Amino acid sequence: MTGLVVSLTGFNGAFPVTANFTADQGVTALFGHSGAGKTTLLKMISGTLRPASGRIAIGDHVLFDKEKGIFLPPEKRRIGYVFQDARLFPNMSVARNLTYAQWAGKRRGAGKRRASHSFDDIVQLLGLENLLTRKPTHLSGGERQRVAIGRALLSEPALLLLDEPLSSLDRMRRQEILPYLEMLRDETGVPIVYVSHEIDEVARLADTLVLLSGGIVVASGPVAEVFPLIDNQGDGSGVLLEGEVTDYDASYQIATIDLNGTAFQLTDQGVEKGMRLRLRIRERDVSIARNKPEGLSIRNILPVKITAINDESGSFARLTLSYAGQQMGARLTRKSVADLSLQAGDDVYAMVKAVSVDRTALR
Numbered sequence: 001m002t003g004l005v006v007s008l009t010g011f012n013g014a015f016p017v018t019a020n021f022t023a024d025q026g027v028t029a030l031f032g033h034s035g036a037g038k039t040t041l042l043k044m045i046s047g048t049l050r051p052a053s054g055r056i057a058i059g060d061h062v063l064f065d066k067e068k069g070i071f072l073p074p075e076k077r078r079i080g081y082v083f084q085d086a087r088l089f090p091n092m093s094v095a096r097n098l099t100y101a102q103w104a105g106k107r108r109g110a111g112k113r114r115a116s117h118s119f120d121d122i123v124q125l126l127g128l129e130n131l132l133t134r135k136p137t138h139l140s141g142g143e144r145q146r147v148a149i150g151r152a153l154l155s156e157p158a159l160l161l162l163d164e165p166l167s168s169l170d171r172m173r174r175q176e177i178l179p180y181l182e183m184l185r186d187e188t189g190v191p192i193v194y195v196s197h198e199i200d201e202v203a204r205l206a207d208t209l210v211l212l213s214g215g216i217v218v219a220s221g222p223v224a225e226v227f228p229l230i231d232n233q234g235d236g237s238g239v240l241l242e243g244e245v246t247d248y249d250a251s252y253q254i255a256t257i258d259l260n261g262t263a264f265q266l267t268d269q270g271v272e273k274g275m276r277l278r279l280r281i282r283e284r285d286v287s288i289a290r291n292k293p294e295g296l297s298i299r300n301i302l303p304v305k306i307t308a309i310n311d312e313s314g315s316f317a318r319l320t321l322s323y324a325g326q327q328m329g330a331r332l333t334r335k336s337v338a339d340l341s342l343q344a345g346d347d348v349y350a351m352v353k354a355v356s357v358d359r360t361a362l363r
């Protein structure tokens, strides 16, 4: 059992924190707006800040237990920490930075366990082969972060904490590094806590989602359940739907995905039959028709039931839709809702443009 259990209360200065969540293998995203308490919680998990009460454990490895008087110092916690800025040793080559971490990990007792990741495995996983002789100053920001992740992994951690590892990178570099993080998630077996305030990263990487607001964990659980609850400043976060690729038309680069019995199409490259994909469908990309439309360029038409209509202030209304047991949302003008006489309980059709979904490949 390698799951993470966090159940604590405490303070960072005068800022109070209350957190209760559990997470299994894979990536646990800690999401919250600036000042929500994400870094505070990471400090409590890593041991640089002591909670007032509660318990923190990774499987049988107890890091903190107030009642039993256990508080492991940071160096005994077997936690690999990757910061927003890579914090590599500037005078050492990439290879030395990595081997130093391996040495430090062994000194802390990791060497008594069988190393699960060899130096060569990590170098290959993170694509560091051609960087080994360089100094950190001669690396791009994204490359530095890949080395920092490699360094954290080589210390044989029981848990990896990634504190907004992409926040110092521009969009292009982020896109470059995301596939490495997906591989990390799928191939290392090390549980990862990933702090982010970027919805796209959460949609792509998370297995479990923990929402923090004002120092309190307000929701936690499987990402598909919790994702729609993200407060995206008025613009809904959308829903995550999962399905398997049943067909790929290479000439048009169109993949067909089976989403609970409905064929859903999206434009994509590098997709193969049998692959599992996660799609993010945003509320603003969904429109509604009373009757099944024909002769439309929109390719995805899903039969849905309206379960609720909430007027927002101003011109818009938010519809909650149920589709094959999953919830979706749509954001329409109130005028459209009135013109179509839409009401809760109506069976209608949701139309989603094929190009308007984000996808991620799942293991």
Ligand SMILES: Nc1ncnc2c1ncn2[C@@H]1O[C@H](COP(=O)(O)OP(=O)(O)OP(=O)(O)O)[C@@H](O)[C@H]1O
Pocket (backbone or CB within 6 Å): 012, 013, 014, 015, 032, 033, 034, 035, 036, 037, 038, 039, 040, 041, 197
């Ligand atoms: N050393 C400290 N002493 C007192 N208060 C602090 C301290 N560090 C942080 N805080 C306060 O605790 C609250 C939570 O801060 P924290 O850094 O955990 O938020 P965050 O979610 O990580 O934010 P960001 O996304 O901006 O990094 C903030 O109100 C902050 O001002």
